[in-house]
Amino acid sequence: MPHQPTRRAVLATLGGLAGGTALTACTGYTVRTGAAQSDGPTAAPSGSPVAPATPSTTVTAATGPVVVPGGPIRVVALGTPELDSAMTLGITPVGATRSPLDHGFPDYWPASRLAGIADVGETGAPDPALVRATEPQVVLGSQARDGARYEALRRIAPTVxxxxxxxPWKDNFQLHAQTLGRQEQAAAVVREYGRHTTRAAQVIRDVGAGGRRISVLRFVEGTPPGIRTYGRQSFIGSVIADVQLGRPDAQNIDQDELELPADQLARADADLILYATYGDPGRAGTTAVLQSPAWLALGAVKAHRAFPVDDQLWFQGVGYTGANLIIAELQRFLGG
Structure with missing residues (x-):
């Protein structure tokens, strides 16, 4: 049977293990992480010249030009995409937000790396006092979630x-890399992702699963609870496309996410169904749907090809490390 990459192996390949100096044998590049995250100047011995500070740079954010310090290492991430970017680039943020219905940060990262990150509030509603307490050099976020708080945030630190x-997660990653002064590392990550998708697509074809249609569903706690599906423009849709897999007709559309009425569940059928729950399964409707006649009548369910996946990874891990781990899991589900 072809080799099935483990989560730990993928993280190692990306330089994601705390304190690692990462992989040369598999990737040919080095990404400093964990204890080695600081690239700033260190104190010089008495009488020795002090290394000059890295000059500041200007990045073009959604709000316009922002001047950021050179090589910042004290970073606050206001969402899981920003967290994935910083961690992938070898910087463990000093602070981050967490999704409102989650108890902690995405657990596809090793606990040893997450342990030093301060909780600065819920995603979409960061606490300015907690952000300030981390003494950040730069804050990363998105206008869609944090635009209303931009003025307050920029008074704490340059906010991108x-x-x-x-x-547009791949474009956002480049913006984050420019902000953090990690363009060289970012280029290596992108190259490795390209190699990974090519290898994975070939393995999937080799086991006869090429072109399989993948349906993705997310049960979301709310009022009322809802079932979400994801089109080609979504993060998960783009990752599936990158390994040349297909989608059911209802999801093979140029949209991000859309609601799926419970009485139209048949439209979610495919060769493989992968589903996750955000929040409590009872309140999100997962339990009721998985026991319903409509669910049990789906072809993928009857063929035992419907599997739960980790919501924090598949739907919140918006970034290159998240994408690489998802691809490894796709191979496992498809027998590759």
Whole structure:
């Protein structure tokens, strides 16, 4: 059977393990992480010249030009996409927000890396006092979620907002890399992702699963609870496309996310169904739907090809590390 990459192996390949200096054998590049995250000047011995500070730079954010310090390492991430970017680029943020219905940060990252990150409030509603307490050099967020708080945030530290947090994730990663002065590392990450998608697509074809249609569903706690599906413009849709897999007709559209009425569940059928729950399964409707005749009548369910996945990874892990881990899991589900 072809090799199935584990989550730990993928994280290692991306330089995601705390204290790592990362991989040369598999990737040919180095990304400093964890304890090695600081690239700033260190104190010089008495009488020695002090290394000059890295000059500041100007980045073009959704709000316009923003001057940021050179090589910042004290970073606050106001969402999971920004967290993924910083961590992927070898910087563990000093602070981050968490999704309102989650108890902590995305657990596809090793606990040892997450342990040092201060909770600065819920995503979409960061607490300015908690952000200020981390003494950030730069704040990363998105205009869609944080635009209303931009003026308050920029008084704490230079604040770089992308337009949205989801679909243009590859462009947002480049903005984050420029802000953090990590363009070289970003180029290596992008190259490795290209190699990974090419290898994965070939493995999937080799096991006879090429072109399989993948349906993705997310049960979301709210009022009322809802079922969401995701089109080609979504993060998860783009990752599936990158490994050359298909989608059911209802999801093979140029949209990000859309609601799926419970009485139209048949439109979610495909060769493989992957579903996650955000919040409590009872309140999100997961429990009721999975016990319903409509669900049990789906072809993928009857063929035992419907599987739960981790919501924090598949629907919140918007970034290159999240994408690489999702691809590894797709291979496992498809037998590759």
């Amino acid at each position: 907002l992308s337009r949205t947090a989801g679909p």
